[in-house]
Amino acid sequence: MLFHSTRIIPARHGLSPLTTAVRFLSSSTLKPARTRFAPSPTGFTHLGSLRTALLNYLWAKKTGGQFILRIEDTDTKRTVPGAEQRIINDLQWAGLQWDEGPLVGGPHGPYKQSERVKGVRNIYREHAEELVRTGHAYRCFCSPQLLREKAALQIKQGLPVEYDGTCTNISNDEAEERAGESHIIRLIDKSPPQGFKDLVFGKIAPEKKHRLGRERNSANNGVLIKADGFPTYHMANVVDDHFMEITHVIRGAEWIMSTPKHLSLYRAFGWDPPEFAHVGLLRDKDMSKLSKRAQVFNLGNLKDEVLPGALMNYLALLGWKHIQGREAGEIFTLEDMVQEFDFKLKKSMPIVDLERLENLQMKHIKLQLQQGGSEAQEAISLIANAVRKQVSRADLASLGMDDARKLDQRIAEIIQQANDVPASTDKWIDGRRYLLTNNPPQIITIKASEPSERFLREQATFEPTEESIRTLMTEAMGKWAIAESDGRAFTAEDLQECLKDTVDKLARKYRGYDDELVQGQFHPIPAARRIIYKYLRAWITWGLPGPSLHHSMSILGYEICMQRITNTRTSAESPKDTKDTMAKPGSI
Structure with missing residues (x-):
């Protein structure tokens, strides 16, 4: 552990039982909600999906309820191996721990739709058969080829593509006799389209009439059970939400158009529907749907x-x-x-x-x-x-x-x-x-000299070139190493004091006389100090804008600093890059 603290930090990944209880008491006017995140394992988790999971989690915890994870994998053709485990890993990484679902179980399992199909009982088939018996569904024996031909003809005529109800004319007795044949089960809902109330969007109006003037109920003739025995998304969604006692369905706004179909199923079964909250889809800056930008928002x-x-x-x-x-x-x-x-x-x-x-x-x-x-x-x-x-x-x-x-x-x-x-x-x-590395850039540039530095060069006892400063600094570092044995450590605090003393001594060495002898004139020592520090930063930090020099040297350690002071070479800027007259390359 690199950091230590005595401060008590609230758990960020999930909520403690005590916190949950406190939140529940503070929200006692709210009825505990049961929400669910029901992803399909068809790829990666994108930010829109994660946001939906988060909102479901927040409402469940806000009300002192439960957050359920359900894997909707009935679309076997689109299911991607390993995607289910990625969903689980992603939610755990995000701190959105579910109360019921894969790994943790619960009283309403299985929480994977494929297991609810292939178990001792196919809960979806059972309930579809129940709708057939009560006259809210029927068996359709139309082949896929025939359905494609019907759809092509409707498109050619400019009509909405929808099933024409051919198999509704088959008697119940004949349908039962043919039940062993390949068929699908469709919903019967001839009631007028109905709107619903949404917790985010408010009142949602019923579906509009299509251009021929007929009211269009998209739920009528909708497929419930496919020929392979698997349920459609809509069928499985409603059945699972009912038996898992979901009170609030919070999902993306793209599902608003599907909600009337779900409400038709709730009416057919005689079940009370949950409340719905549809949230705006996330978009990229170019206004495209987020999920289409797979690599960026994966x-x-x-x-x-x-x-x-x-x-x-x-x-x-x-x-x-x-x-x-x-x-x-x-x-x-x-x-x-x-x-x-x-x-x-x-x-x-x-x-x-x-x-x-x-x-x-x-x-x-x-x-x-x-x-x-x-x-x-x-x-x-x-x-x-x-x-x-x-x-x-x-x-x-x-x-x-x-x-x-x-x-x-x-x-x-x-x-x-x-x-x-x-x-x-x-x-x-x-x-x-x-x-982080000991491989310097190929060129380390020293900026052009200032007028004060040029003045110092003209007045100094000898010219402060890079090599002369390197020689003096190497000698000083050698004495520094000896001083460590006397208790002077290579710490930032000691370095700050030692650097100042060393640089001041080097600066005086260039001038050849003490400060008090130049009172009333330009003070040369600060100018010399700037030159020396400029080279030191170039050697040690390669001129990069990191921490202070004494902190940087302390972090790097004596050996690396000595190596850089000895071996690093710099290059002066060209005179055309500054108004000042430049010294020859290698000097300032």
Whole structure:
């Protein structure tokens, strides 16, 4: 453990039983909700899916209820091997622990739809047969080829593509006799289209009449059970939500058009439907649907680059009216979100801006580094992942930083000793590359001299070239090594004092007389000091904007500093780059 802290930090990944109880008491006016996240294992988890899971989690915990994970894998053709485990890993990484579902079980299992189909009883087939018996469904024996031909003809005639109800003319007796043949089961719902109330969008109007003037109920003749015995998404969704006692269905706005079909099924079964809350789809800056930008917003690609708490914070604030009048980049822990969450969500589709996510993340990194312990270690590991992407393994190996533990320790050293907290991960790494590798850039440029430095060069006893400063500094470092045996350590505190003394002595050596002899004239010592420090920073830090020189030298250690002072070479800027007259290359 690189960081230690005596401060007690609330659990960020999930909520403790005590916290859950407190939240429940504070929300006693709310009836405990049962929500569910029901992904299909057809690929990776993208940010829109994760946001849906988060909102379901927040409402369940806000009301003192339960959050259920259900795997909807009835579409066997699209199911991707390993995708289910990725979903589980992603939710655990995000801190969204489910109360019922895979791995944890529960009273309403199985929580994987394929297991509910292939078990002792096929719960979906059973209930579809029940609808057939009650006259709310029928068997359709039309072949796939015939259905394709009917659809092609409707398209040619400019009609909506919908089943024409041919098999509704088959008598019940004939249908039962032919039940052994390949067939599907379709819903019968001849009632007028109905609207519904949505917790986010308000009243949703019924489906409009199509262009021929007939009312269109898209649920009528809808397929419930496919020829392979598996249920359609709509059938499985309604049956599972009912038997898992789901009280609130919180999902993306693309499912608004499917909700009337689900309500038709609830009416056919005589079940009370849950409440619905549809949330705006996330979009990229180019206004495209987020899921279409697979590689950019793939959670698998983001997990090494973002803190779970920062990402949850960012996703919760997308489209949440709660933050109006408050700082858009405000930090919310998972517990804060549970306490504050409501359905005051914007109907519009929020735009995902990864730059804003990075800005919010830096606030989380700073907070977690201050907290210490495992929170700080998580932030350190995130920065280390970013380092490995920006700095080659060979470069890291030059300082032994290819070892994960040593790299974590070095990052912790930089942050702790120099109080150097990143404001931007990429810029932070670029400016501290000299602390992570011992392979300097090919050219280290010394900026053009200032008028005061030029004056000193003209007045000094001898010209302060790079090599003359190197010789004097090497001698001083040699004496420094001897001084360590007398108790002077290579720490930032000691280095700050020693550097000042050494540089002042070197500066006086160039001038050849003491300060008091030049009273009333230009003071040469500060100018000499600037020249020496400029070379020291070029040798030690390669001119990069990292921590102070004494902190940098302490972190690198005596041997590396001595090596760089001895071997690093610089190049002066060309005279055309400055108004000042430049010294010859290699001198200032």
